[in-house]
Amino acid sequence: MYLNFADNAHLMVTGRRECGRTTTLATIMSEIGRIYAPGASTAPPTSRPSAQVWLVDPRRQLLTVLGSDYVEKFAYNLDGVAAMMDDLAAALARREPPPGLSAEELLSRSWWSGPEIFLIIDDIQQLPPGFDSPLHKAAPWVTRAADVGLHVFVTRTFGGWSSAGSDPILRALHQANAPLLVMDADPDEGFIRGKMKGGPLPRGRGLLMAEDTGVFVQVAATDLRR
Template sequence: MARPRRTQAPAAAARIDLDDVRRLTAPREGDRRLLLGVDERELAPVALDADAEPHLLVLGDGQAGKSAVLRALLREVMRTRTPQEAQIVVVDYRRSLLGEVPDDYLLHYLTSASQARPAVRDLATYLEGRLPGPDVTPGQLRNRAWWQGAEVFVVVDDYDLVATQQGSPVQTLQPLMAQARDVGLHLAVARRSGGASRAIYEPVLQSMRDLAAPGLLLSGSPDEGPLVGNQKPQPAPPGRGRLVTRNRGTEVVQMAWTDPAP
């Protein structure tokens, strides 16, 4: 998670629009970082470097702002990448993100397990074909030049509905998560924080923790105990959370807001 250079700090606010965060960020040629909000301590824009940190975990109570975070993430993927560079899979059983991704970016929009299982399984098979073989040269490994095509952003809302006792369709991607940068996989998962202390050992969420993926804790009950690093949820206004990353530790962030698609 990286902080872009800012031009002018905003006043502290209960809500900040994504367009305002974009205006605060000095443009840089080739900058593909995904703007997500502002750090409340320094009032500086905060961004996810998806090339270096391909995954994101979001936890919070109902109405805490989980879907809004994913919506902003989707908008930023489409701002920074062309359809030839990024294709998007949305797993959204409650249809909170319906209409957010236009057809030229949308690989799949999946609203049930019966849809998600075959689609994600086929995607995993396709991405496995990108794993480097013995004939890949050191130069190709350095530049990731042994395959061509779009990177795939898999965005999952309400993971507590997706991962059931019958398993999770997304779990077929879990063996590829550690090699995500090699195969062009990005996974963003949002789940309610209630019950997360038990659910965190589900394979996909456990891999997020093992890989020290960026984690965002929105409003929730501290009774759940530590969920991201040593951080427990705590009550907060919608969109306010603690972002935990390897490089920056824990910072309080107001996540950027975008209006839902009409």
């Protein structure tokens, strides 16, 4: 079982403490580095498909997974995240399709060129939800991700998952039917998606829910530098 970035632009990950949420993001970032050429503005030009990462990392555990030739921007506090979202929204707005494009042009995304953009957010619960969220400027682009080359990967603690919709990014990911990886969780929280519940699982193990189906997966481990 593997995650195809072309078929699944986004992913939500939730679970209890020490379940492997941050390690999951580290593994995804490592795969970005394996599949794509560096795409940050400081990287040299390339003819290969490239990627740049915009990283929100409150605990600063992911800063060394990829180098500055991949990581376009990172933030770990509220003011930094707000400034980063302003820049991201502006970058995505420049990729918005102009009116009058043909079906072929829309499918080929011929109106812009550049790297795929990966917005990676660890521990989103550490940011204010609702109208106070610094992420609200990026949320409208989640459902239009295919047009602008955006991918969003988010982790959140499992407690209170039923109220996660108060966060603009998580709400947009739900609207986009993004896959959800539920790692070690409390079944008493009730149904998570459709008729599926979470439950106790060993570290690194999770139930990957897509639409109304679920499959158990083991996330490959990637070391985090402390």
